[in-house]
Structure formats: structure tokens, C-alpha cells
Amino acid sequence: MSEIVLDVRDLEAGYEPGVPIVRGASITVRKGEIVVVLGPNGAGKSSFIKAIAGLVPITGGTVFLDGKDITAAPAHTMVRLGLAFVPQTENIFPLMSVEDNLRVACGILERREIPARIEEMYAAFPDLVRQRRTAAGNLSGGQRQMLAVARALIVHPKVLVLDEPSAGLSPKFVSMVFEMLANIRKSGVTILLVEQNAKAALAIGDRAYVLVEGKDRHEGIASELWNDPVVAELYLGQRPLKSEGGSAA
Amino acid sequence: MSLQFVVDGLLTGSMIGLGAIGVTLTYSILRFSNFAHGDFMAWGTYATLAVVSAIGAMVGKVAPIGPLSFGWPLIVALIVGMAFTALLALLLDKVLFARLRSQGQAIIVVMASFGASMALRSLLEFTFTSRPTYFSRAIQIAMPVGFGIRITPDQIALLLLTAVLVLGVHLLMTRTQTGRSMQALSQNAALARIVGIDVASVVRVTWVIGGALACVAGVMIGILVQIRPFMGFDMLLPMFAAAILGGIGSIPGAVLGGLIIGLAEAGAVQLIGAEWRAAVSFIILMAVLFVRPIGLFGVRER
Numbered sequence: 001m002s003e004i005v006l007d008v009r010d011l012e013a014g015y016e017p018g019v020p021i022v023r024g025a026s027i028t029v030r031k032g033e034i035v036v037v038l039g040p041n042g043a044g045k046s047s048f049i050k051a052i053a054g055l056v057p058i059t060g061g062t063v064f065l066d067g068k069d070i071t072a073a074p075a076h077t078m079v080r081l082g083l084a085f086v087p088q089t090e091n092i093f094p095l096m097s098v099e100d101n102l103r104v105a106c107g108i109l110e111r112r113e114i115p116a117r118i119e120e121m122y123a124a125f126p127d128l129v130r131q132r133r134t135a136a137g138n139l140s141g142g143q144r145q146m147l148a149v150a151r152a153l154i155v156h157p158k159v160l161v162l163d164e165p166s167a168g169l170s171p172k173f174v175s176m177v178f179e180m181l182a183n184i185r186k187s188g189v190t191i192l193l194v195e196q197n198a199k200a201a202l203a204i205g206d207r208a209y210v211l212v213e214g215k216d217r218h219e220g221i222a223s224e225l226w227n228d229p230v231v232a233e234l235y236l237g238q239r240p241l242k243s244e245g246g247s248a249a
Numbered sequence: 250m251s252l253q254f255v256v257d258g259l260l261t262g263s264m265i266g267l268g269a270i271g272v273t274l275t276y277s278i279l280r281f282s283n284f285a286h287g288d289f290m291a292w293g294t295y296a297t298l299a300v301v302s303a304i305g306a307m308v309g310k311v312a313p314i315g316p317l318s319f320g321w322p323l324i325v326a327l328i329v330g331m332a333f334t335a336l337l338a339l340l341l342d343k344v345l346f347a348r349l350r351s352q353g354q355a356i357i358v359v360m361a362s363f364g365a366s367m368a369l370r371s372l373l374e375f376t377f378t379s380r381p382t383y384f385s386r387a388i389q390i391a392m393p394v395g396f397g398i399r400i401t402p403d404q405i406a407l408l409l410l411t412a413v414l415v416l417g418v419h420l421l422m423t424r425t426q427t428g429r430s431m432q433a434l435s436q437n438a439a440l441a442r443i444v445g446i447d448v449a450s451v452v453r454v455t456w457v458i459g460g461a462l463a464c465v466a467g468v469m470i471g472i473l474v475q476i477r478p479f480m481g482f483d484m485l486l487p488m489f490a491a492a493i494l495g496g497i498g499s500i501p502g503a504v505l506g507g508l509i510i511g512l513a514e515a516g517a518v519q520l521i522g523a524e525w526r527a528a529v530s531f532i533i534l535m536a537v538l539f540v541r542p543i544g545l546f547g548v549r550e551r
Binding site for chain 1: 307426429430432433436439440442443444445446447448537
């Protein structure tokens with residue numbers, strides 16, 4: 001097995017002291033993998049992934065990135081440490097051009113490296129080239145998601161972390177986004193994502209965890225998890241699924 | 250009516266515009282209305298005056314530059330004054346605004362800036378009295394430039410200085426990583442942190458730019474009108490009106506808003522009388538808020 005890139009142990013986190021949302025969740029992500037975190041509504045998936053990215057206060061446990069403890073690192077230092085995060089919504093700067101969205105994220109790159117790196121992103125996401133001078137707020141939902149991912153990838157992260165990349169997208173864009181993630185992994189990038197859309201996420205993932213009430217309750221090979229009775233039980237056993245487009249039923 | 254109001258309006262508008270840049274940056278990046286911004290102007294002006302006096306005491310009388318009313322000591326003093334005002338803004342943020350901002354209630358920060366405004370102004374009155382003072386008492390001869398317009402060399406120099414500073418700030422905002430970081434922070438503070446922007450350092454740059462430009466605006470008033478502890482406070486309404494007219498967060502908008510308000514004020518003085526000058530900003534402010542609250546260059550929140 002390849003080396004561990006991201007190692008999260010017994011993570012506890014929450015916005016208010018004494019009210020943990022994440023209650024002792026542990027996961028590992030190995031180099032080159034796509035790891036999916038699933039779970040019913042309100043399981044704390046989003047808080048879990050935001051805590052890793054430094055956006056939700058951590059009250060217990062540790063986060064190691066490439067063997068380095070990043071548990072207490074402020075959010076703005078994460079890209080330098082090698083973790084690039086793509087939030088679920090509002091993940092672009094709407095009034096800035098597509099190109100400025102990319103450029104503003106290049107703070108940790110060498111100045112002379114930046115133009116070439118931007119061109120590499122355009123090569124990987126050709127849809128963005130034609131829109132380089134467009135205000136990012138005018139992009140379609142799918143293009144916004146591409147821009148957000150390109151912006152995260154531009155700094156050569158050790159791990160790309162995404163919070164529900166398919167949320168709010170039309171079905172056409174959903175398949176496009178997952179296809180994009182599968183291609184990104186092929187280029188050697190390690191990916192951790194949280195998803196509601198379990199079927200599509202498991203289709204591209206290597207391994208998956210099921211998070212319930214802020215704790216990892218089950219782990220398995222992604223392709224096997226879809227038919228795993230334990231998963232169905234964890235999902236359905238907690239509370240009836242609200243209709244999430246039939247994603248995890 | 251005489252076209253002289255165009256020159257007067259552009260000059261007043263330049264002062265308002267330079268001040269409004271600071272107001273619009275603080276509003277969009279730190280998300281509060283800084284009512285102490287006018288007092289940064291006054292403090293910067295008095296600091297500049299103090300340095301001019303100190304240089305005068307050290308090297309004696311210095312001849313003015315060409316046809317201007319001032320010599321190199323004022324230019325040196327202005328640079329020192331800009332640095333001083335920037336430091337004042339940083340200090341006020343550190344001891345007052347930053348602490349309150351971390352508690353997360355914008356209205357408390359606004360009220361604190363109101364208090365700071367009064368305290369700063371009172372300190373000036375206490376130290377320098379409320380009697381007006383001047384950089385120079387020399388009378389400049391205005392040169393006719395046609396169309397019934399007369400302009401003094403000082404006025405030309407200050408209009409040019411404004412143009413250079415506005416262009417500089419605009420380029421900083423649009424062409425540099427610092428400027429892009431400021432834009433990013435004003436559009437989405439959480440995402441700005443995610444992409445690796447150190448919010449604290451961007452906030453410091455914002456105060457430095459706002460403070461330094463406030464000082465320049467104040468010194469312009471000092472050169473063309475007079476120096477009083479209330480000089481900045483009196484500019485507060487026109488500055489906010491300009492920032493809102495231009496669209497919060499927009500540098501070109503703040504400057505254009507300032508020029509429009511300056512011209513409207515000067516025109517109103519000629520048409521209906523000087524006692525209505527102050528009402529002009531208020532009327533424009535209300536009209537913008539009713540008709541187009543996002544201002545000329547503003548964009549609706551998505």
C-alpha cells in the first residue's frame with residue numbers, strides 16, 4: 001500500500017464549546033487515492049471536512065498531513081502545508097475575472113512560475129480559457145465548480161479536499177464533475193471528498209467511510225460499499241433519509 | 250453662470266474622493282462604517298503642520314517651489330504625515346477595532362468608531378485649540394485659463410497629485426497580488442482564508458492606504474482652505490455619500506462619486522447659495538439609496 005498522506009485520528013470539532021458536531025472521527029487517505037466520506041443528513045460530514053481544513057474549531061484529536069501535525073494550523077496556512085479545500089458553495093470570487101480567481105490563489109507559488117501554472121490549469125480545464133476575462137459570477141454552475149477545483153489544484157496540493165462537489169448541480173453537471181475528479185486522480189492527485197450523492201461518489205472512489213453522528217462507523221472498498229447491508233442499515237437505521245434526489249436510498 | 254464652479258468642484262471633489270477611497274475600503278474589507286476616518290484627515294494634517302514647523306525651526310525659511318505657495322518642507326512633511334496617519338489607523342485598529350471585530354457585531358465597531366472620532370477631535374482641540382491655522386498665509390494669484398475660469402498653481406498641483414494617487418491605488422488594487430487579495434477579502438472572507446490569504450496582513454494594508462490618503466486629503470484642505478480640528482469631521486457626510494454613490498468597494502467609483510458631489514456642491518453654491526452646500530451631499534446620498542442603492546459601480550450581492 002502507498003504511504004498515508006492524510007491521517008485524521010479521533011477528531012472532535014464544533015462551533016460552540018461543549019457542543020461537538022464531530023465526535024471522534026478517524027480516517028486515513030493514502031497517496032493517489034480517492035476517499036469518499038458518506039453519511040446521512042446531519043451526520044457532521046461537512047463539519048468534519050471543514051475542521052480538517054481549519055474552518056471549524058477542533059476540540060480534540062489530531063490531523064496529520066504527510067506526517068506533520070496540522071491540527072492547530074490556521075485556515076490560511078493550509079495551502080502552504082499542502083491541503084487545498086474546495087467549499088460546497090460560494091467557492092469562487094464572483095466579481096473577479098476567472099483569471100484573477102486563479103491568480104489570487106497563487107500566493108505561495110514562485111512569481112515566475114505563476115503564468116505557466118495558470119496556462120496548465122487552462123489546458124486541464126479548456127472550458128475556462130474562453131472565459132478567462134469573464135467575471136466568475138457569470139459562469140454556469142458546472143464551470144464554477146471547475147474554476148473552484150482549478151483554483152485549488154494550482155498550488156500543487158498534496159491532498160485535494162472537496163465538500164459535496166455535486167451539490168446544487170443539474171444531473172448533466174454532476175456527471176461532468178465526477179468525471180473531472182476521476183481524471184484529476186489519474187494525474188496523481190490525492191482526493192478526499194464528502195458527498196450526498198453516494199452512488200456517483202462510490203463509482204469513482206477507492207475507499208469510503210460512513211460517518212454517523214459525528215463518528216466514523218464503517219469503512220470499506222468503494223465499489224463494494226454500495227451493496228453493503230451495513231451501510232444501508234447505518235443510513236436507514238439512524239433516521240429516514242430526507243429525499244436527496246434519491247442519492248443514497 | 251460662471252464656469253468657475255467646475256474648478257472649485259473638481260478640487261473639493263478630489264479631497265472628498267481621496268477620503269472616500271479609505272471609507273469604501275474599510276467598508277468593503279472590514280465591513281464597518283468608520284466614522285473616525287474624517288479625524289484621520291485632521292490628525293494627518295496637524296501632523297504635517299507640526300513637521301513643517303519643525304523643519305522651519307531647524308533650517309529657517311525655505312523659498313517656495315516655483316509659483317507654488319509651499320516649498321520642499323511641506324512635501325517632506327506630507328510624506329511623514331502620511332506615515333503617521335497610517336500608523337494612527339493601525340494603532341486604533343489594534344487597540345480598539347480589531348478586538349471588537351472579533352466579537353462579530355458590526356454595529357458595535359461602528360459605535361466605537363464614533364467614540365474614537367470624538368476623542369480624536371477633542372484631543373486636537375485640546376492641543377491646537379479650535380482656532381483655524383494655515384500652511385501659508387501667502388495669497389496666490391489665480392491665472393485665467395479661459396471660459397471665465399481662474400486657477401491657482403497650488404490648485405493645479407493638487408489636482409495632478411490626486412490623479413497620480415488615484416491611478417496608483419487603482420493599479421495596486423487591480424494589478425498586484427496585494428490588491429487582488431483585498432478584492433478577494435471584500436467578496437468572500439472565508440474563501441479568502443481558504444485560498445491562503447492572511448486576513449490580518451490585508452487588513453493592515455487597508456488601514457495604511459486609507460490612512461495615508463486621508464492625510465493627503467486633509468493637507469489639500471489645509472493648503473486650499475484652512476486647518477481646523479473639525480476639518481475632517483465636516484467631510485464625513487460628503488465622503489460617505491461619495492463612497493455609496495460610487496458603489497461600495499469600488500476605487501474608481503469612490504473618486505467619481507467624490508467629483509460628482511464636489512461639482513454638485515460647487516454648482517449649488519453658485520445657483521442657490523452657500524448655505525445649501527452641506528445639504529447637497531445629503532440629498533445625493535438619499536437619492537442614491539432610494540434609486541440605486543448599489544451605486545454607480547456597485548454590483549448586487551449574489
